[in-house]
Amino acid sequence: MTTSIIRVCGLHKVFPPDLHVIRGVDLEVQAGEVVVVIGPSGSGKSTFLRCLNFLEDPTLGEIEIDGVTIQAGFLNKKQHEQVRAIRQKMGMVFQSFNLFPHLTALENVIEGPVTVKKAPRSEAIQKGEELLAWVGLSDKRAEFPSRLSGGQQQRVAIARSLAMDPKIMLFDEPTSSLDPELISEVIEVMERLAKEGMTMIVVTHEMHFARDVSQRVIVMDRGVWVEQGPPGQIFTSPREERTRQFLAHIL
Amino acid sequence: MDSTISSASLAAALPDAARQVLAQIQARNRRFFVSVVLVVIGILALLFGVLSLLGMDLGFMYEWLGFLLAGIGYTLLVAVLAISLACIIALFGALGRLSHNPIAYGIATFYVSLIRGTPLLVQVYMWYLALPQIGQALEAVGVPYAASVLTLPAVPAGILALGVCYGAYMTETFRAGIQSITAGQTEAALALGMTHPQVMRRIILPQALRVVIPPIGNEFISMVKDSSLVSLMGVWELSYRATKIGRRYFRSLEMLLVAAAVYWIMCIILQAAQGRLEFRMSRGERKRGQA
Numbered sequence: 001m002t003t004s005i006i007r008v009c010g011l012h013k014v015f016p017p018d019l020h021v022i023r024g025v026d027l028e029v030q031a032g033e034v035v036v037v038i039g040p041s042g043s044g045k046s047t048f049l050r051c052l053n054f055l056e057d058p059t060l061g062e063i064e065i066d067g068v069t070i071q072a073g074f075l076n077k078k079q080h081e082q083v084r085a086i087r088q089k090m091g092m093v094f095q096s097f098n099l100f101p102h103l104t105a106l107e108n109v110i111e112g113p114v115t116v117k118k119a120p121r122s123e124a125i126q127k128g129e130e131l132l133a134w135v136g137l138s139d140k141r142a143e144f145p146s147r148l149s150g151g152q153q154q155r156v157a158i159a160r161s162l163a164m165d166p167k168i169m170l171f172d173e174p175t176s177s178l179d180p181e182l183i184s185e186v187i188e189v190m191e192r193l194a195k196e197g198m199t200m201i202v203v204t205h206e207m208h209f210a211r212d213v214s215q216r217v218i219v220m221d222r223g224v225w226v227e228q229g230p231p232g233q234i235f236t237s238p239r240e241e242r243t244r245q246f247l248a249h250i251l
Numbered sequence: 252m253d254s255t256i257s258s259a260s261l262a263a264a265l266p267d268a269a270r271q272v273l274a275q276i277q278a279r280n281r282r283f284f285v286s287v288v289l290v291v292i293g294i295l296a297l298l299f300g301v302l303s304l305l306g307m308d309l310g311f312m313y314e315w316l317g318f319l320l321a322g323i324g325y326t327l328l329v330a331v332l333a334i335s336l337a338c339i340i341a342l343f344g345a346l347g348r349l350s351h352n353p354i355a356y357g358i359a360t361f362y363v364s365l366i367r368g369t370p371l372l373v374q375v376y377m378w379y380l381a382l383p384q385i386g387q388a389l390e391a392v393g394v395p396y397a398a399s400v401l402t403l404p405a406v407p408a409g410i411l412a413l414g415v416c417y418g419a420y421m422t423e424t425f426r427a428g429i430q431s432i433t434a435g436q437t438e439a440a441l442a443l444g445m446t447h448p449q450v451m452r453r454i455i456l457p458q459a460l461r462v463v464i465p466p467i468g469n470e471f472i473s474m475v476k477d478s479s480l481v482s483l484m485g486v487w488e489l490s491y492r493a494t495k496i497g498r499r500y501f502r503s504l505e506m507l508l509v510a511a512a513v514y515w516i517m518c519i520i521l522q523a524a525q526g527r528l529e530f531r532m533s534r535g536e537r538k539r540g541q542a
Contacts, residue, residue, distance in 0.1 A: 055438050088444035098439035102457045112443035115453050157439075164443060 004028040005167060005199055006052070011061035011072065013044070013051055013223075021047045022058070023223035031167070034200045036210040036231070039220035040246055045203040046095075048220070049172050052201070053090050054083045065089055066167055088116065091161025095173040097153040099145040105132060105156045106141040112164045124163070131159040135189050151182030155189055162193075169193065171202040207251060211235060219243045305504065312505045315496050319509055323517070325488035329409050329478040334471045336414030337421050344422030345429055346451070359422065366419035371480065374416055379408040379484050409481030417470055421463075424470070428463035429455055461532045468525030472518050489513060 006029040013022035021044045029035055037045045051058040051072075052065070058072035065086040070079055099108050109128040113119035132138050135155040145153050154174055161169060171190065175183040187209055194200055194213050204210065210217050211231045218228040219240070227240045235251075238244050265273075347359025366374070386401030403411070432455050440450040482491030493510035497503030 053442055055441060084444050084446065087442055090442075092439075092442040094435060094439065096435055098433075098435035100436065100439070100454055100458075102461070111440075111453065112445075115449055116444045160439075160443070 003031070005031040005066050006201075007062075007064040008052070009062040009064075011048070011051060011063070012059045013047055013056060014059045021223055022051065024061075025220075025223075025225055027218075029168075029199060029201065031199055032197045033216065034194045034198075034202065034214045035216045035218060036214040037201065037203045037218045037220055038205070038207075038210060038246070039226070040249075043221045044223040045220050046172050049092075049170050049201060049203050052170060053087050053092055055092075088164055089166055090168045090170060091158075091164060091166035092170045093154065093157050093161055093172065093174045095176050097145070097150070097157045097177075099153050099157055099160070101145050104142050104144055105137060105148065108145070108156055109160045109163045112160065116164070128159070128163060131162055132156070134162075134192075135159045136185075149182060150178045151185045154178065154186045158186075158189055158193070168199045168201070171200065171204065173203050173205070175204065175206055205250065207235070219246065221246070302508070307508075308502060308505055311500070311502055312509050315506065316509060318496065319489060319492050319506070319513060322487055322489035322492040323513065325406070325481075325486055326475065326478050326517075329406065329413065329481055329486075329488065330471065330475045332410045333413035333417065333478070334467075334474050336410065337417035337470070337474075338467065340414065340418030341421035341425045344418060345425035348422060348426045349429060363419045363422050366416055371412070371416050371477065372483075375409065375412040375480050375483060378403060378412040379405065382408075405481060405484035405486045409478070409484060409486060413474060413477060413480070417474055421467065421470055424463055424466045425459070428459040428466075431462050432458045464529050464532050465525070468521070468528070472521050472525075475517055475521065476514055 006027065008025065008027040011022055011025050011027075012020070014020050023044075025048065027035075037048065039045050047056055050056040052063065054070075054075075057075065061072045063070050063072065063086075066089050068082055068086050068089075070082050070086070075083065099105075100111065103111060106125065106128050109131055110119075110121070110124040113124040113127070114121055129138065129141065132141055135158055137152060137155055137159070140148060140152060140156070145156070148156065158169075158174075174190070175186050178186065183206070187206060190200070190202070190209065191213050202209065202214070214231055216228060217231045217234040219226040219234065219238075219242070221242055226242050227234070227238065229239075234243065235247065238247065344359045344362060347355040348363070350356050350359070383398065383402040386398040389397035389401070436454055436458065437450055440454045441447075445453070478488065479490035482488055482494070485491070490510050493506040494503070497506035
């Protein structure tokens with residue numbers, strides 16, 4: 001019996017005054033599972049992901065990450081500390097990379113461990129270099145983000161998240177702002193990460209990744225799950241009409 | 252102009268027609284540059300012509316130049332200390348203006364509104380002339396030493412007046428600089444688990460600083476000239492010396508021109524220094540071959 005590392009219960013997100021973006025979703029993710037969330041734009045996929053690490057404060061519901069439970073709502077001081085704790089367990093990769101432009105690739109990677117975990121600099125550098133090697137960018141350690149291609153920047157961003165030793169990785173459309181020929185180098189890194197047993201939730205339009213790497217695909221529309229299941233079932237015999245319509249649009 | 256080398260090395264491979272177009276572009280650029288130089292020379296010649304018609308005493312100007320230059324010390328002292336004070340105030344002011352703490356936000360907003368809404372001249376007199384009065388009143392109700400503490404000598408009063416005034420304007424500059432850093436930067440830092448103060452210190456401020464260097468340079472240049480306001484309090488700085496001597500010998504035109512020229516040259520030097528600083532601060536934004 002595996003235990004779930006992520007448990008979401010009755011999650012709602014309302015943007016003031018009354019934009020109801022997430023309308024009550026539940027989710028359980030097992031350790032090591034790779035979940036892909038797909039759906040039309042504006043369906044709430046990104047918002048859902050950002051609620052998991054409280055970059056958006058969910059309005060109602062309960063989120064449990066690796067044993068830390070936070071009741072959504074108006075957060076008090078203690079809950080803010082819990083939020084920081086779960087953020088350290090959960091790396092996030094953004095559509096627009098968001099590397100720190102004033103820091104080199106290596107400095108970007110060690111920033112989290114040094115500032116947040118107070119890791120000794122030499123130790124952080126050693127680990128940072130290993131991570132840059134792992135994403136295939138050892139030779140770019142001293143380069144600033146402005147001198148890297150989009151694919152390289154995104155790989156540095158993945159290394160930066162991994163430097164915090166997260167148990168979970170969230171990917172928010174990691175390849176959507178990349179030139180087509182650069183997408184595969186990022187996907188390749190994500191595949192390796194999945195093979196190494198990382199728990200991943202990925203919002204993406206890369207259907208190949210969903211089909212080949214994920215164990216579960218969730219289809220989202222208008223703030224709720226339309227349906228979910230193994231990729232084979234979702235792509236070949238979807239149960240819901242809305243899933244069929246969405247897939248017809250993108251495939 | 253920097254296309255000379257590359258176009259020369261390319262020349263062999265280029266068709267004649269293309270080479271002609273490049274040459275025309277280069278010639279146009281050179282013509283523009285030469286014309287600008289000529290215009291500036293023309294303006295200066297015109298100025299000198301008019302001034303010599305007025306019967307200016309160049310010997311007198313030269314004679315007192317050294318005396319005026321001795322005032323630069325005070326000018327720069329006041330300007331440098333005041334801009335330093337202004338930067339510190341502006342940093343805290345900007346953090347206050349962006350704060351969710353009602354006290355910090357309230358104080359910062361009130362300060363900016365009050366100071367930006369009143370003339371610098373009035374503020375200078377407030378610090379120098381009105382503050383001692385407040386001190387005396389306080390001492391009268393029993394606050395010890397209030398009168399002597401609040402009676403400021405001219406130079407400190409000037410530095411405080413300029414620093415507090417510029418601090419208000421620069422608060423808004425700093426605030427804009429901080430807000431110019433995209434939300435994605437904050438999100439990425441928060442996602443790593445940083446606290447808000449850590450995000451500000453490690454991620455936002457280093458980037459915002461680079462954004463505000465040009466406006467700070469701008470403020471400093473304007474500060475160098477506004478420092479002449481301390482002459483109102485009898486500080487022997489550049490413009491005070493110029494007006495003193497000018498009045499004594501009825502040669503105000505000459506003295507003011509010398510003073511203006513000295514200010515101008517100082518500001519040209521400062522502009523150059525600002526350019527170098529901006530270049531050094533642009534770490535990370537520079538592209539290959541620019542280093």
